Structure formats: structure tokens, C-alpha cells
Amino acid sequence: MRNYKNEYKKFQSSKTDKQNRAKRNKNRRLLMKKGLVRKGDNKDIDHRDGNPKNNNSSNLKVVSRSYNRSKK
Numbered sequence: 001m002r003n004y005k006n007e008y009k010k011f012q013s014s015k016t017d018k019q020n021r022a023k024r025n026k027n028r029r030l031l032m033k034k035g036l037v038r039k040g041d042n043k044d045i046d047h048r049d050g051n052p053k054n055n056n057s058s059n060l061k062v063v064s065r066s067y068n069r070s071k072k
Helices: 004-012 015-034 065-070
Strands: 043-047 060-064
Touching: 004 015, 015 043, 015 060, 043 065, 060 065
Parallel strands: none
Antiparallel strands: 043 060
């Protein structure tokens, strides 16, 4: 049985994780305003260079969720 509180404490509650999540959400909202994605469309925002901290608009592209999560 999973202990969700423990997982949150370990992996999602650090300051850097919160900042990274806020940046991802900000970029998603920006692309929603541009009309490139919408809520529930099963799309992810991919970083072309593989660096999740590089959030320049030229580095972001919309891809399917299955494609983005299968990349290594």
C-alpha cells in the first residue's frame, strides 16, 4: 500500500520541486492562452533540448502525452 503523505514529503514538497512545478504550470497556462493546448486534451509540453529548466518559447512544443513520457 502506498503512503502518499510520505511520497509528497520526499519528492514534491522541497522548495526546488515547488518552483519547477510552478514554472511548468505557468508555461502550460501560457500555451493555453495561445490556443495550442486545452484542459483534458492529453497533451504535454515537451522541451526540445531536454532541459526542463529552459522554458524559452522556442524550446517548448506540444506533443502527445504517450510520446513525451516514453522519451528517455
